[in-house]
Amino acid sequence: MQEHIKLTREQVIFLCFLGVIGNIVYIHTWIDDFTDRAAWVAAFSGVMLLIPLAIWIFYLGKFYPQGTIFDILESGLGKIASKTLRLVFILVNIAVAVAQLNMFTQMLNVFFLQYTPAWVIMLVLTMIGVLFANGGIQSFGRLAVILGVLGILNFFAAFIFAFPNFVHLEYIVPVFDTSLIGFIKGTVFVTGGTAECLLLLMIIVSYVPDPGKHYMWAVKGIALSAVVLSSAILIIIALMSPELAKRIAFGGVNAARLIQVGTFIQGLEIFILASYQFIAIGKITSTMYCSWISGTKIITGKKPFLQLVIIALIILIPSVWLTSYNKAYFLAVALGSYIILPFSLVILLLASISVVIINKRAGSAAK
């Protein structure tokens, strides 16, 4: 199902943005205990730490044009090893999608659609994901740009009304009221949680023209995400106080509910809901797409659309079975703490070894 299409700079930037920002729902409540008021700084630093890893992916992409990181693994380590790693990659993506789907659905259930069964919302979101993933990488790239821009606009459209009356400087300053160890813990967790972006980059690197040269596209995307994620956390803390921000389930929505200008301007959480919706759709589509592309390489030449539907069902069924915000939250925390970043590092190390092996082979063949 590999397409011979090239992504534009904007598409790569916003695909990175979607990859990082999807964790906005849970990430700050987990790090607040370690980082206190410095949560937003830790978020910024944590996301920025992804940049070397993203550059690493683009650098590896240089050695295998139009190939994913797993294609490099296949060339270097062989089919069995690469298929095994692809399978793990698919499972990680599915777990990410299950967590995302549940957290977003439960947000809708808590604030907006109390009586709508969770499976209906999940089904709709999964179907939208299938539609967009099936459209191919270019349409997904375009979608990412649209969703990203709309999401950011919505987010700031709501929070602009928070200034100046609802923003409390005393909740932000002093900025660093935490230990260095706490701050590092929080930063590393953010890197782990937002490393979902790397999973997407491992696939889309094959669609980047001359990835060795265009690594700045990913750098810009990640830097944009770092600014948006950290400013979102900063605003939530400034509105609610760090003490309350750490216990809320849906930061942006909860914070936006506090904004009221006169009698008429209230209910601004609808903007944040829209932002979350864009993020959730983008995130589910990206995990589905990554799983699908990897799946088609395991089972080659067998009805790709059917494979996409099967991937969608594999995401939907455990999501419906789980149907719990709290379980999904802890699943996301576990993925962010122990799985995604270590897995990404292992893949990148193995891909680097593969490049060395490929180069050696090419060298000995030339002799």
Place this chain on the structure above:
Amino acid sequence: MKIKIIILAFILLLPIIQTGCWDYEEYEDMAQVSAVGIDFDKKSGKATFTVQYIPTSKSEKGGTSGGPSKKMDITYAATANTLYEALGKIQQVTFKKLFYGYLKVIVIGEDAAKHNMLDLAELHDRTPAIRSTTYLAFTTGKAEDAVTTYDAAMEGSTSEEIHSLIKIANSGGVAYVVSIQDFIRMLAIPGIEATAPRVITVSNTPKPEAKGGTEGNIKFDEERSGDHRVGGMAAFKGDKLVGWLNEKEALGFGWITGKKLRSYKVSEKSGKAGSEDILFYRISKSQGKIKVKLDNDQPDFQVNVKVVADLRKYYGNKGPDFLNPEEVTLMENKLSESIRSDIEAALMKGQKKLKSDIFGFGFSLFRKDWKLWRTEYEKKWDEIFPEMPVTINVQAKIINTGTNNRRLYLK
């Protein structure tokens, strides 16, 4: 082609499972709850939940109360072992679904505030149907009495009246707006204790009458004619109500905590002088800040207040002909003295009597040196705070003397 057909089928399927269907609700089928009263009886351990809602159609109210009353709302009260049981009972007798999206005010009775506040805060903060911006108020008696009392001379609902009174009191400095969110925040942030406005209910009728009758522990369409006054603040220590600030103390609290006050202020009465010796001022700008100075890790708290005011009444029988700069300085001193007296009263009540850091001195210390606060002061703040020295600095500026610059002459 097949794929396109499948995709088209998906798209066509989407409207069928439109998610709105499950949550569809007609506006007329909802009872718009505007005020809630919560009481707790320590002896029996039972909770009373009073719900006031505004009917969504005229016939609904007309059919229930009758008579010439201008009252726009219906009030039910139910008592049960828990608040949720009481709420369930009220829902049993309300033929519309109770909707809390437009809730204006939650009034909490004194006993509930003393014994049950943490549960109440948790309940209201966790319930998504209730907006965190809903006003919170406490009453010296029962919340049921406050919510069921309505002003017969005014058209409108009790909730609207209490809501507006709190809002107006805020700039006058006799009480301050506290939302659910503000209250929870004060409970959660170390170095600051919670406060909330006080509602006082007055009526010639000793008890509200259940016009619709009583069944078990449910009172139907309960009401009585009377009035409300918002003045003073409820002061907490942890999650327990420990006392009340009167209007003067509440004003002092406002100066200390830097509330934006637009109030009228009078100078202190000095000695045996009559009321003609009292000057009147209109405060146009106020700024208050707690400043912490550390000397060998010992905090020295300073309350710095800056006030800008206009003169509204000068002496009737004495003073110089022209209100010259020297005289203006004297006026400023008198105003400063008066404000200082409010601050002292508030400190006396909050710090010395109630021993509760409602002003946030601890929080200011945390902001000054968070390490020192966490290692030395946070855990023993309750014991140390009442003995902490506080210096008061007030700067009052009179920027004009109203429409005249000479005193009034008597022929």
